Amino acid sequence: MEFFPDGTHMRLRSRPTGGYLHADKDGAGVSLRPRARASLNAAWRVQRAARYGGAYVLLQGAAYGRYVALSPSPGPGRRAVVQLDYDAPGMDAAIMWKAARAVGGGAGADDVLLRHFPACYRRLRADGRCRVWRAGVTVDEHGGRSTMMQWTVEVIPPMPAPRLLPVPGPLLFPQHQCSIPLQQNLGGLLCRQQRTIRYVWADDHGRFDELGWATFEFCGRSLFNLRAEVAHRAGKEISSGMTVCVRPGFYGRLTPLVIDLPRSEDPMDIVVLTTWSPANEELRYPDVDAPKGT
CATH class of the missing domain: 2.80.10.50 (Trefoil (Acidic Fibroblast Growth Factor, subunit A))
Structure with missing residues (x-):
């Protein structure tokens, strides 16, 4: 062990x-x-x-x-x-x-x-x-x-800072349109993948109300678009001051999302942490590009 x-x-x-x-x-x-x-x-x-x-x-x-x-x-x-x-x-x-x-x-x-x-x-x-x-x-x-x-x-080994987020795909829409279902924007032609997102904002120590989850339908896999959607629903102009984590089940540990979502349509529970909060500072990111022996 x-x-x-x-x-x-x-x-x-x-x-x-x-x-x-x-x-x-x-x-x-x-x-x-x-x-x-x-x-x-x-x-x-x-x-x-x-x-x-x-x-x-x-x-x-x-x-x-x-x-x-x-x-x-x-x-x-x-x-x-x-x-x-x-x-x-x-x-x-x-x-x-x-x-x-x-x-x-x-x-x-x-x-x-x-x-x-x-x-x-x-x-x-x-x-x-x-x-x-x-x-x-x-x-x-x-x-x-x-x-x-x-x-x-x-x-x-851990990274000294979070990795850069993936570049958004060509289907990124202006933030004021985020709350409009993508099917309406594109007539349903390009929305091939949709999943239910439950999300909740945590306090600076990572605590949140289990009765405080909100839900929306999200189309596609883009992490950039997901962050923009969550920020828009919270009334924030930008999403750079937040970290989006997935909670894989009630007993699962929070994992920061830094790549696009999986291809499945399974629902996801998202916990949002504020950047520079103590809870956010405790997150660890693996340095997969580090050479062997470091």
Whole structure:
């Protein structure tokens, strides 16, 4: 467990394949990507948990805030690994992992096994050794042992300041039009993706009223447009003095959004922090572009 300090960002690289554990852009899948080292989708934040006398870890995606989880749908022999929100205490059985040092099979000093809670025989496994076109990540249901279950931990240092936000796409509208549904602006021709956004403003210490959520329908994936929409609804002229965080479920930790939204149409809970507030200063951003060894 010394590999996983609480709050640290890290990558998990499959030792046999070289692929990185990757949060897919659909917001639901998890896969292996060999060239994803500099991608925020390959960065995971550690959340420690103590249960039943043991220490466990949760792995939260730095891109969309969702957790690495065992799929609720059983499969033959192996079950898929997915991204899930942390909605209820009973979800511990889906998103908690036990880390142990990997031994044998050429394992290095930074290689670990991740056993799924509560069945210690279930281990996180990379696919693709014999069939290179397979880039899935699964959990073995039968307690098998393989070097495909060995993962190299790469710690990601924090950035001294938040990264620049993505450049807005061509569908950015003037702020006074933000509250007009995009379907009305474009006759419904270009609005192919719409999701429900629940949002709430937090105080300087990150506290907010659970009864204070407001809701609107948002079209597209642009983070820039989302910030402009939230700022407009709050009567603010600009959105530069705010940080938009996703709360992935009632028990999920806040994750600052710095890339465009996932491709899914799943609803999102957004908590807005004021820039330069104590709560905002506590946020951490992984420096995925930092060279190895820093």
